[in-house]
Amino acid sequence: xxxxxxxxxxxxxxxxxxxxxxxxxxxxxxxxxxxxxxxxxxxxxxxxxxxxxxxxxxxxxxxxxxxxxxxxxxxxxxxxxxxxxxxxxxxxxxxxxxxxxxxxxxxxxxxxxxxxxxxxxxxxxxxxxxxxxxxxxxxxxxxxxxxxxxxxxxxxxxxxxxxxxxxxxxxxxxxxxxxxxxxxxxxxxxxxxxxxxxxxxxxxxxxxxxxxxxxxxxxxxxxxxxxxxxxxxxxxxxxxxxxxxxxxxxxxxxxxxxxxxxxxxxxxxxxxxxxxxxxxxxxxxxxxxxxxxxxxxxxxxxxxxxxxxxxxxxxxxxxxxxxxxxxxxxxxxxxxxxxxxxxxxxxxxxxxxxxxxxxxxxxxxxxxxxxxxxxxxxxxxxxxxxxxxxxxxxxx
Numbered sequence: 001x002x003x004x005x006x007x008x009x010x011x012x013x014x015x016x017x018x019x020x021x022x023x024x025x026x027x028x029x030x031x032x033x034x035x036x037x038x039x040x041x042x043x044x045x046x047x048x049x050x051x052x053x054x055x056x057x058x059x060x061x062x063x064x065x066x067x068x069x070x071x072x073x074x075x076x077x078x079x080x081x082x083x084x085x086x087x088x089x090x091x092x093x094x095x096x097x098x099x100x101x102x103x104x105x106x107x108x109x110x111x112x113x114x115x116x117x118x119x120x121x122x123x124x125x126x127x128x129x130x131x132x133x134x135x136x137x138x139x140x141x142x143x144x145x146x147x148x149x150x151x152x153x154x155x156x157x158x159x160x161x162x163x164x165x166x167x168x169x170x171x172x173x174x175x176x177x178x179x180x181x182x183x184x185x186x187x188x189x190x191x192x193x194x195x196x197x198x199x200x201x202x203x204x205x206x207x208x209x210x211x212x213x214x215x216x217x218x219x220x221x222x223x224x225x226x227x228x229x230x231x232x233x234x235x236x237x238x239x240x241x242x243x244x245x246x247x248x249x250x251x252x253x254x255x256x257x258x259x260x261x262x263x264x265x266x267x268x269x270x271x272x273x274x275x276x277x278x279x280x281x282x283x284x285x286x287x288x289x290x291x292x293x294x295x296x297x298x299x300x301x302x303x304x305x306x307x308x309x310x311x312x313x314x315x316x317x318x319x320x321x322x323x324x325x326x327x328x329x330x331x332x333x334x335x336x337x338x339x340x341x342x343x344x345x346x347x348x349x350x351x352x353x354x355x356x357x358x359x360x361x362x363x364x365x366x367x368x369x370x371x372x373x374x375x376x377x378x379x380x381x382x383x384x385x386x387x388x389x390x391x392x393x394x395x396x
Contacts, residue, residue, distance in 0.1 A: 004286035005204040005343040007336050012200035013178065015039065016335075019192040023109060023171030025078020026095050029053055029222040032074045036220055039199055043206050045218075054233045055220040059205060059212060059346070066356030067215040069234060069241040069312075070201075070342060071301040072194035073224030076187075077325060079103070079121075079170040081110065081147075084160070088153035089146035092121070092170060096225035098325040100142045106187075107173040110149060114163030119149035121172075175327075182332040183257075189328040193319055194244040195220060197335050201342035216346045221301055229304030239355035240275055240313040242345065243302035244338065246328075247318030248295055255320040257331045259289030260341050263316035266295045268303040272313035274352065274367055279315055282344045288337050311358060317341060 176186035247261035283290035302314035319334035354365035
């Protein structure tokens with residue numbers, strides 16, 4: 001197999017649009033699980049489901065042991081009915097960590113046993129004609145917003161008659177826009193854009209000739225936003241897991257909305273030294289734009305797998321996202337680059353063959369990390385090379 005494969009960006013974009021159209025807050029993911037299973041079938045692969053709906057599809061390789069796993073999550077942020085209020089509105093509890101600042105004014109759907117109702121999340125003091133400047137001075141927080149459903153609901157009895165109950169799930173409208181310049185603006189791009197990248201990469205690999213060196217497990221989890229992630233998604237055959245998710249673009253971060261952002265660490269600590277550097281080399285060797293970053297307030301599917309006790313090498317590759325867990329923005333360039341890197345990684349040579357075994361006696365085949373001081377001549381040569389590139393590009 002070649003390394004980087006061409007990505008069908010029309011397919012990627014179409015899959016992302018489909019995914020965004022399906023509500024899937026954590027705890028309410030059955031519909032999107034069914035949808036992704038059908039997409040995997042269309043690509044000619046089978047799949048397995050856990051009890052709650054984590055999807056595993058396997059692209060067969062030459063060897064089963066030492067398998068690689070790629071993972072993204074289907075669940076999104078959302079809310080639940082916390083209390084039915086005397087005024088016929090609903091107090092909300094957030095699902096996942098997001099600010100009520102981004103909830104104010106959002107259109108939403110609440111799912112009850114009697115059916116779904118549309119509604120709007122509003123601040124408690126929503127009418128300027130009634131509260132005047134108090135609208136601007138009201139505090140921010142989930143206790144300061146409420147869901148107004150678009151049905152006759154003047155009090156708690158009306159809500160009960162409609163079938164609304166404490167604990168009902170609320171899905172927030174994504175409101176997606178796909179712009180001609182490649183930008184995509186929407187809620188829930190975390191992580192439906194990652195899912196779309198994985199499906200596009202799987203399409204490219206399934207249509208190519210040859211097989212990867214080891215099995216590649218394609219995992220789609222359903223509870224990443226509440227910290228569960230890939231904690232129970234791996235089999236003993238898997239030696240390495242790479243999460244595909246968003247990368248924070250903000251002041252003092254090194255992420256970018258273009259190219260791939262490779263995470264070197266998240267709040268659980270550094271990612272695997274050898275796996276992250278392999279991903280960096282694959283970007284360099286395949287002319288994929290990339291940058292590296294550290295995410296201090298972030299945890300991914302791969303981190304949850306390690307914390308759960310899986311002895312696997314873990315990494316995180318991301319698409320840069322502006323205003324994460326809010327009204328998010330990304331660019332197709334990053335999605336295409338990310339899908340290209342996935343294909344390069346899936347088809348790349350296995351370098352640490354010892355990893356096919358969970359435990360082995362002795363040091364044979366065990367990895368080494370560089371410990372010697374850098375050669376001053378190499379450093380001078382590297383600096384000169386960068387300066388030459390800047391002069392050639394007009395940046396010097």
